[in-house]
Amino acid sequence: MRLVVSISQQTLTVFNAQNEVLARYFVSSATNGPGCEKNSGCTPLGKHIIRAKIGEGVPAGSVFVGRRPTGEICTPELMAEFPNRDWILTRILWLSGTEVGVNRLGNVDTMQRYIYIHGTPESNQMGVIGSHGCLRMHNADIIALFEMVDAGVEVDIQP
Numbered sequence: 001m002r003l004v005v006s007i008s009q010q011t012l013t014v015f016n017a018q019n020e021v022l023a024r025y026f027v028s029s030a031t032n033g034p035g036c037e038k039n040s041g042c043t044p045l046g047k048h049i050i051r052a053k054i055g056e057g058v059p060a061g062s063v064f065v066g067r068r069p070t071g072e073i074c075t076p077e078l079m080a081e082f083p084n085r086d087w088i089l090t091r092i093l094w095l096s097g098t099e100v101g102v103n104r105l106g107n108v109d110t111m112q113r114y115i116y117i118h119g120t121p122e123s124n125q126m127g128v129i130g131s132h133g134c135l136r137m138h139n140a141d142i143i144a145l146f147e148m149v150d151a152g153v154e155v156d157i158q159p
Contacts, residue, residue, distance in 0.1 A: 002154040005135060007034050007043060010127045012117070012135065013147060025145065026126035027117075028136040033129070034159055036108040039135050044095075045112045048104045048155040051096035052109055053146060058089075059144055060139045064088045064118070074121055086132050090119030090139040091146040118142060119153075 001022075004013045007029050013024040036041030047151065054067050063072040065088070073076060074089050095117065097103025097110035113133065120136035130136070135157075137145065 001149065001157065004028075004042065005155065005157040007045075007157065007159050008086055010129070012145070018048060019051060022148065023144070025135065025137055027087070027106045027131070028124060028126050028128060030131050030133045031128045031129050032133070034157075036091050036103045036110070037119070038113055039087070039107070040105050041132070043098060043133055044103045044108070044159060045086060045157050047098045048095045048103065048110055048157060049098055050093045050117075050153045052092075052094040053149075053151055054092040054094060055090060056146070058090070060090050060119070062090055064092060067092060067114075068096070076123075079121060079123075087124075088116065088118045088123050088134075089121065091142045091147065093117040093142075106149065115150070118147070 002015050010027055012025045012027045016022050030043040032041040034045050036044040051076050058069050061073045063070045063074055095115050117135045119139040119142040
């Protein structure tokens, strides 16, 4: 199995070992565009793996801070109370780059940048740019993807 993310199409496609499409989801990548440098706010390109799966079994809409569930469920009222939060919800697939000097180690390390595929409030539109670097998905979609993949699965992020 492998995942292919297209920044230009704002999609994430799941392929099985026979290269057949199992699923396709709309995502939202970085407002700042593609890029691998630390503190850029960009979505990194290139070959990655899912390094860790976080959030199994928590309710949809669960809020994460520092990769830990806070016990909160995202609601419009909570969003109004904390308007500047980058909402990381439901499940986290933490990415690690595999290409030294491109997206691994030094000033371009995807994992050290805390780049995830994660859930987001349903009010956030998918299929358009809008994140702070991560790949956002609707909550039902990230739950479905989380159930399909294991840690170690390849993720290829393409322009």
